[in-house]
Amino acid sequence: TQLLEQSPQFLSIQEGENLTVYCNSSSVFSSLQWYRQEPGEGPVLLVTVVTGGEVKKLKRLTFQFGDARKDSSLHITAAQPGDTGLYLCAGLRGGGNNRKLIWGLGTSLAVNP
Amino acid sequence: SQTIHQWPATLVQPVGSPLSLECTVEGTSNPNLYWYRQAAGRGLQLLFYSVGIGQISSEVPQNLSASRPQDRQFILSSKKLLLSDSGFYLCAWSVRRGAEAFFGQGTRLTVV
Numbered sequence: 670t671q672l673l674e675q676s677p678q679f680l681s682i683q684e685g686e687n688l689t690v691y692c693n694s695s696s697v698f699s700s701l702q703w704y705r706q707e708p709g710e711g712p713v714l715l716v717t718v719v720t721g722g723e724v725k726k727l728k729r730l731t732f733q734f735g736d737a738r739k740d741s742s743l744h745i746t747a748a749q750p751g752d753t754g755l756y757l758c759a760g761l762r763g764g765g766n767n768r769k770l771i772w773g774l775g776t777s778l779a780v781n782p
Numbered sequence: 783s784q785t786i787h788q789w790p791a792t793l794v795q796p797v798g799s800p801l802s803l804e805c806t807v808e809g810t811s812n813p814n815l816y817w818y819r820q821a822a823g824r825g826l827q828l829l830f831y832s833v834g835i836g837q838i839s840s841e842v843p844q845n846l847s848a849s850r851p852q853d854r855q856f857i858l859s860s861k862k863l864l865l866s867d868s869g870f871y872l873c874a875w876s877v878r879r880g881a882e883a884f885f886g887q888g889t890r891l892t893v894v
Contacts, residue, residue: 709890711885
């Protein structure tokens with residue numbers, strides 16, 4: 670059972686289009702992290718959202734944490750080829766020594782010039 | 783600033799041979815260290831986690847082992863590789879468990 674569902678699994682769009690990818694769960698997370706990974710490299714942290722309903726912007730990327738802290742979305746405006754990569758979300762559960770990061774399977778995005 | 787080094791970048795090993803992947807972190811003390819495996823460009827599976835020297839937690843039973851001989855050194859090993867050990871291995875560190883993770887460049891292991 671996958672605790673964090675990411676959708677869509679794959680997305681191929683043209684440069685300039687907008688897109689939204691989703692990270693959903695039936696569980697509550699204390700925070701949620703988004704990473705981007707390029708082929709052959711390690712993931713790189715983009716943002717952490719902590720508060721329910723929180724919205725964070727990183728240039729053309731907008732991240733939102735659901736009010737109930739069970740889901741999150743990433744919206745990219747006017748996508749560029751440099752946005753191509755695997756987008757991973759990871760939710761933090763538990764406290765103290767029981768803290769655990771739960772990873773989604775990722776959304777693979779291809780932005781075509 | 784903190785940096786993480788992982789090597790080698792690629793490795794082709796025959797079935798039954800041993801494995802040693804090394805990861806070192808610079809610019810921080812007492813990091814939490816992780817080894818992940820990633821299959822086919824998809825999600826990350828946590829293999830091992832360490833909060834300090836000699837302290838290793840294994841998340842899944844497998845043919846691999848990990849060691850932390852020094853504060854900022856984390857090693858992934860196997861005595862005899864299996865075909866199923868092929869994959870992309872990632873080392874990472876964080877200031878505490880579950881905090882934002884910083885990853886190495888990864889090692890692409892192919893067992894033939």
